[in-house]
Amino acid sequence: MNFEEYAKAAARTSDPSRPLVINTLYAACGLVGEWAEWLEVETVEEAGDVAWHLAEIARVWELGTLQPRADKRHPSPVHHLGVISEASKKWACHGQPREIFADAVRSSAESLLWVLVARHNMPEVYAHNIAKLRERHPGKFDTSYH
DSSP: OOHHHHHHHHGGGSOTTSOHHHHHHHHHHHHHHHHHHHHHOOOHHHHHHHHHHHHHHHHHTTOOSOOOOOOSSOOOHHHHHHHHHHHHHHHHTTOOOGGGTHHHHHHHHHHHHHHHHHHSOHHHHHHHHHHHHHHHOGGGOOTTOO
């Protein structure tokens, strides 16, 4: 399973009843919290939780598929978490146009994904996380998904 397939499956567990602005803030805040948990114990389980929030960032920001990329200018994940959080806040709470932040959000999300890819077998992470999501949300998955 690659990121594109994973993101499509993971999106089944997004909450469509919430406004986009709330889902954007949820994804950004959740990413920060899950990243902190992953730093404590770099398990497949925690990596899957981070991956879900990265997929949700890609969805709510309409970024399409993320490609893991190292950022040589800003190697710190804290920098990238800050970029995503600030952009989400400025759009959701200050009414600034999303378009001015989209490239920075993409770059930061791809840099964070690169950190995960460097430390985990991502097809395993994706499969493990989708299995967990299927168990939690069985009605959101049909038998045609592989």
